[in-house]
Amino acid sequence: MESVIVAIDGPSGTGKSSTSKAVAAKLGLSYLDTGAQYRAITWWMISNGVDVSDAEAVANAAAKPVIVSGTDPARPTITVDGADAAGPIRTEEVTSKVSAVSAVPEVRALITELQRSIAKGAEQGIVVEGRDIGTTVLPDADLKIFLTASPEARAARRSGEVKGADVHATKEALIKRDAADSSRKTSPLAKADDAVEVDTTDLTLDQVIECVVTLVDERRSRDAAQAEGPE
Numbered sequence: 001m002e003s004v005i006v007a008i009d010g011p012s013g014t015g016k017s018s019t020s021k022a023v024a025a026k027l028g029l030s031y032l033d034t035g036a037q038y039r040a041i042t043w044w045m046i047s048n049g050v051d052v053s054d055a056e057a058v059a060n061a062a063a064k065p066v067i068v069s070g071t072d073p074a075r076p077t078i079t080v081d082g083a084d085a086a087g088p089i090r091t092e093e094v095t096s097k098v099s100a101v102s103a104v105p106e107v108r109a110l111i112t113e114l115q116r117s118i119a120k121g122a123e124q125g126i127v128v129e130g131r132d133i134g135t136t137v138l139p140d141a142d143l144k145i146f147l148t149a150s151p152e153a154r155a156a157r158r159s160g161e162v163k164g165a166d167v168h169a170t171k172e173a174l175i176k177r178d179a180a181d182s183s184r185k186t187s188p189l190a191k192a193d194d195a196v197e198v199d200t201t202d203l204t205l206d207q208v209i210e211c212v213v214t215l216v217d218e219r220r221s222r223d224a225a226q227a228e229g230p231e
């Protein structure tokens, strides 16, 4: 079967990671969590005393950390300078600071190059999820999906992950991060013109996965029919 590249973008908490991992596992594709890479570089900046509100300082340090992503959807990994970063990149401090770091053009240029080389090396194909995959990182992806969901649904999902979490505060934090990601100058969070929008507010995760798998299958069938040519 032909290799396929799937780009899945959307705001925070719309189900990009859960959907992308499951779709990649079902279809035998690699999986790349690009948010984890921006979180990893943010964690490195914090750990190394770089003031993340100083864009010039962030830009000057951007090339220093070595970030490596493992792309097995059953066991995605992320290391920074050889150290496992999977836990530390999920702290509240990293979450609150990642938008400032990801807005720095020098950071985006380096991470985008890394993402393209990982996608190029995925022999069977890959599902890449993030904010600018369909618009900037992989504009020629075979299929582009843009996931959405109401802020209420997203906050409820995220709060469900943490015992005793405040849904209102979670919703405000999601909205704030989306606003920062959508309004930055370089490669903002945006739907590509040719992306299929899927509103997941009233869908279960299984329904979203099924929907994306069907879209990939349809795309592959269309390509196969075109390759065969007219009868």
Ligand SMILES: Nc1ncnc2c1ncn2[C@@H]1O[C@H](COP(=O)(O)OP(=O)(O)OP(=O)(O)O)[C@@H](O)[C@H]1O
Pocket (backbone or CB within 6 Å): 010, 011, 012, 013, 014, 015, 016, 017, 018, 019, 035, 157, 158, 161, 200, 203, 204, 205, 206, 208
């Ligand atoms: N359709 C759905 N229905 C209910 N819960 C869902 C659905 N999709 C995802 N979830 C749950 O919502 C939470 C957030 O999902 P996920 O991490 O996949 O979102 P995301 O878009 O990757 O978020 P972020 O951009 O913040 O990393 C998870 O707990 C996940 O299990």
Ligand SMILES: Nc1ccn([C@@H]2O[C@H](COP(=O)(O)O)[C@@H](O)[C@H]2O)c(=O)n1
Pocket (backbone or CB within 6 Å): 012, 034, 035, 036, 038, 039, 098, 099, 100, 102, 103, 129, 130, 131, 132, 133, 177, 181
């Ligand atoms: N393609 C991307 C992916 C992510 N970001 C930035 O990283 C943050 C964390 O992403 P999560 O998916 O792990 O929540 C996100 O808020 C963006 O600032 C990005 O810029 N581009």
